[in-house]
Amino acid sequence: MSEIRVPTLGESVTEATVATWFKKPGDTVAVDEMLCELETDKVTVEVPSPVAGTLSEIVAQEGETVGVDALLAQVSEGDAAPAPAAKEEPAPEAAAEATPATSSAGGDTTDVMVPTLGESVSEATVSTWFKKVGDTVAQDEMLCELETDKVSVEVPSPAAGTLVEILAEEGTTVDASAKLAVLSSEGGAAAAAAPAASEASAPAPAASGGKDVENAPSANKIMAEKGIDPATVKGSGRDGRVMKEDALKATSAPAAAASAPAPAASAPRAPVSSDDASREERVKMTRLRQTIARRLKESQNTAAMLTTYNEVDMTEVMALRNEYKDLFLKKHGVKLGFMSFFTKACVHALKEVPEVNAEIDGTDVVYKNYVHMGIAAGTPTGLVVPVIRDADQMGFADIEKAIAEKGARARDGKLSMAEMQGGSFTISNGGVYGSLMSSPILNPPQSGILGMHKIQDRPMAIGGQVVIRPMMYLALSYDHRIVDGKGAVTFLVRVKEALEDPRRLLMDL
Incomplete structure (x- = not known):
């Protein structure tokens, strides 16, 4: 007997509602076949069967609210053989459609499924097909690329053969258990298999187009x-x-419409002349860009965001880096950059002002006795924030290695969902693009983000004399609901002090 329990629902999500059961007690189920659908306040989560067998008992009925790891149902193992017959009896039309597609292939076929998309991600958009129907592919050769609201996922071929059918065209949104394509191990059957498969799958839209679907309780x-x-x-x-x-x-x-009719009226785009329209190009926003836009706007609408500024003299950090960068590279195999200094300085300041490292959960403030540092990175597809976990327990070399490794994975679109979740504070370096000063936007549910900027020589009054020093503006955006002005200013001053005298980091001062 195997227990079906509520899976991990995502960061800060502790419960869900059982929306729909796709099976009933006594039904035969196959491995990874969907049993039910859970609904949280953020996403919809499908629960697959971990084993083949018979659904013997449903513990949590539709409409019930359950916690993480709660028991949903039980499956008796070893009764998977009757599964095909059980499916054919209630749905003879579907079985009749499937038979020609299988026989027309003329050989073994392999389904190409949506790979694991990551925690709390239930769907993706097919962005690009690298192969077309009839192409021969090798095992592990890339077939297509999927795009979620956070990362891009490449789909390799599970076997060598011929691509006989593409079920999800470019631009199609698919769920986490969807079939993308079909491969045949016999290349000669490709031409016959593709038309038959297309005909067999044609009625599918009509079947799903009807509204004979039970809504969530x-x-x-x-x-x-x-x-x-x-x-x-x-x-x-x-x-x-x-x-x-x-x-x-x-x-x-x-x-919303009653209280604010003006925005609705101004929503349509301003008129564009025909000459200008002919020179414009309209491109659909990627899911990642849509998510970035939505989350940034949610941050502005939710948090009482405020920004405080300071400036730091980078003379000592630059001198220390120049003195030890060659020795550092030789010993640790990684270059000594500025980000490790800023990360260590922020960790130092967060110990004194813990509310900047906290978050709001309802009417509670959650203080975190760790620092999972988010390092914002620009990529060709948009901004992502990989997280360096337990940065407060790492040395300069470990931080530099982690930043270099995650930065490279971000640029290549290889970051996993887990690598971008759980951050408690974020550093964003606009200086690499030449930004002199800006106000960074919070990365919810975090309560603080530090903005770094361009290092620029400026005249400074020091000891009664005007000297030229390499200066950088710092900006701390914070959630004023839990971080007071005193705490925000204190945090930024501590970062400034640590950078202007790096020895303070060694002495924990």
Whole structure:
């Protein structure tokens, strides 16, 4: 007997609602076949079967709220053989459609599935196909690239053969368990397999196009309480299922329209002359760019964001770096940069002002006895923030190695979801692009972000004399709901002191 439990739901998510059961007690299930769908306040999570067998008991019914690792159901192992017959009996039409596609292949076929997308990610968009139907592919050769709202994922071929069918074209949004394509081990059958497969899959849109889909229980409850017609709500779940967030959006839409009619009226784009229009290019925003835009705007709307500024004399840091950079590279195999100094200085300051390293959770303030440092990195597809975990326990060399490794993975689009989650504070270096001063936007749910800028020689009054010093402006954006002005200024002053006299870091002063 195997227990089906609630999987990890994502950062700061502790419970979910059982939205839909796709199976009932007594049904035969295969390995990785979807059993049910959970709904949190952020995402929808599908729960697959870890084993083949029979669903013997459902413990958590639809509509129930369950915590992480709660028992959902139990599956009796060893009864997987009758699975095909069980599926053919209730759905003879579907079985009839599948048979020609299988026989037309003329050999073994392999399904290309969506790979694991990461914690809390339930769907992706097919951005690029590197192969077309009829192409021969080798095992592990890249077939296509998927794009989630956080990272890009390459899909390698699970076997050598011929690509006989593409089920998800470029631009299609697919869920985490979707089939992308079909491979055949016999190249000669490719031409016959592709048309047959296309015909077999053609009725699928019609089947899913109907609204004969059960909405999420929580969504039905909200719509019933608010008197909203479900037919007027556009669902974002599987097959158009209305989810909790869809219902909430529908309830808030009338109020927003009534209180702010002006923005709705100004939403359409300004008129453009035909001559200008012919020279414009319209490109759909990537999912990553859409997510960046949404999260930055949410940060502005949610946090009481404020920015305080200071400047730091980089003379001592630059002198120390120049003195030891060759020896550092020889011993540790990595270059000594400025980011390790700033990371160590921020860790030092966060110990004195812990609220900058905290976050708000409802009516609670969560103080973190660790520093998971986010280092913002620009990539060809947008801004990402890989996280260096336990940076407070690392030395200069370990920090530089981690920054170099994660920076390279970010530029190559190889970062995993886990590598971008859990940060407690962020450093953003706009100086590499020549920025002299800016106000960084918080990376929610964090309460602080430090903005670094360009190092520029400026005349400074020191000891009654005007001298030229390499200066950098620093900016700390913080959530004023939990960080007072005194704490923010103290944090920035401590960073300044540590950088202007790096020996303070060694003495913990």
